[in-house]
Amino acid sequence: MVNVKQVALLAGVSSATVSRALSAPELLRPVTLKRVQEAIASLDYVPFAAARILRSGRTMSIGIIAPTLMNELYARAVDTLEKQLEALGYTVVLTCHRDNNEIELRCARELLERRVDGIAIIGSQHHPEVFSLIHKHNVPYVLMWATDREGSHPTVGYDNRLAMRRLTAYLVGLGHREFAVLPGPLNTQHLSVQRLEGVKDVLSEHGIALREELVLPTPYxxxxxxxxxxxxxxxxxxxxxxxxxNDFIAVAAIAECRALGRSIPADISVTGFGDWQVAELITPTLTTMRSNPVRIGELTARNIIAQIEGTARRENLQDEFEPELIVRESAAAVKIVAAP
Known part of the structure; x- marks a missing residue:
């Protein structure tokens, strides 16, 4: 294994100069720095990370805890976050718990064992010990796709209940009075519960009954x-x-409508949530709420780096925005059938 002394010998400098070239290159004369860099490249030298951690107190790594990457929006947000952090010299360590609380806790422990400088966690509901561990180690963190009115946690996201209220109000405005809801997995997804509550809010306000048998939870x-x-x-x-x-379930529903010979939106309007790429590709194009995962990734990077660098103010730790209603072809006004 190549070591600092070998790099120093090839470059014709001291070991201390090699270390300085790695930790504070701006302190070296350009000609000296160039010789060291050429020696490092020639020998394929990889600095010992533990030594760098001892010097700086940072690992220059950020952990991410996600439920899954099978969700397109989560994947796009993580990709954006990784790009933002990579540009600042950080390495991302990604873990997935697949809605298993014990695995999530293990992911948190393993990231903390690796001395990550911060952790981004997707979702608002988590194993209670996850927060205990993070606070005990005093590691900056951000909850993605979450809001926190009490200000207990740094968050980036939007109000799922409010967003679904907007979508439901749009459908009511089109004259719809008979609704069915496919809310996803209510037992494991807090956002599913929030979105269903948003639907119920608006229907209740308009005196519209939502039949229990037409609310059918499913896995993704x-x-x-x-x-x-x-x-x-x-x-x-x-x-x-x-x-x-979400849009995944909406696309599955549209496929079933076609199989049963139902026309969309003539026979039934169908809406999703998220604005996945498929929403623009399917026929008819899907009316949905734009979740904006790129913005979530960007805001998460900004939030967590501000915490790490000590520039974050408490009142700025909650980043919230409103999703946009995207009106396309899959929803239309109710057809009025003339009396015979």
């Missing part, structure tokens, strides 16, 4: 989503609008 899987959509479409209380918790 094609066949269960299609089966739930089929149950709604063949119900005696046939809905005119089908609200889906």
């Amino acid at each position: 899987e094609v066949e269960p989503a299609r089966a739930a959509a089929r149950a709604c479409l063949t119900s005696p209380h046939r809905p005119t609008a089908l609200i889906c918790i």
Whole structure:
């Protein structure tokens, strides 16, 4: 293994000069720095990370705890976050817990064992010991896709309940009074619960009943989503609008509508949430809420770096924005059937 002494010998400088070239290159004369850099490149020298950590107190690494990367929006946010951090010299360590609390806690422990400088966590509901560990180690962190009205946690995201209120109000404005909802996995996803509450809020305000049998939770899987959509479409209380918790479930529902010969939006309006890329590609194009994962990634990077560098102010630790309603072809006004 190549060491500092070998680099110093090849460059014709001292070991201290090599260390300075790595930690404070601006202090060296350009000609000296060039010789050291050429020696490092020639020998493929890799500095010992532990020594750098001892000198600076930082590992220049950020941990990410995600439920999964099978969700396109999570993947895009993580990609954006990684790009932002990489430009600042940080390395990202990614972990996924797949909605398992014990795995999530283990991910947090392992990241802290690696002495990451900060942690970004997707979601607002987590194993309670995750926060205990983070606070004990005094590591900066940010919750992505989360809001915190009490200011207990640094957050980046939007109000899911409010966002779904806007979407539901749009459908009510189109004349819809018979609704079905595919809310996703209510038992493991807090955002699913929040979005369903947003739907209920608006319907209640307009005196519209949401039938219990037309609220069908499913995992994020094609066949269960299609089966739930089929149950709604063949119900005696046939809905005119089908609200889906995200675009993935909405696309599965549209596929089932086609299989049953139902026209969208003539027979039923279908909406999603997130504005996945497929929302613009499917026919008809999907009316949805734009989640903006790129913005979430950018704001998370800014938030966590401000904490690490000590420039963050408490009142600025909660970054919140409103998703945009994207009106496309899959939702339309209810057809008024003339009396015979």
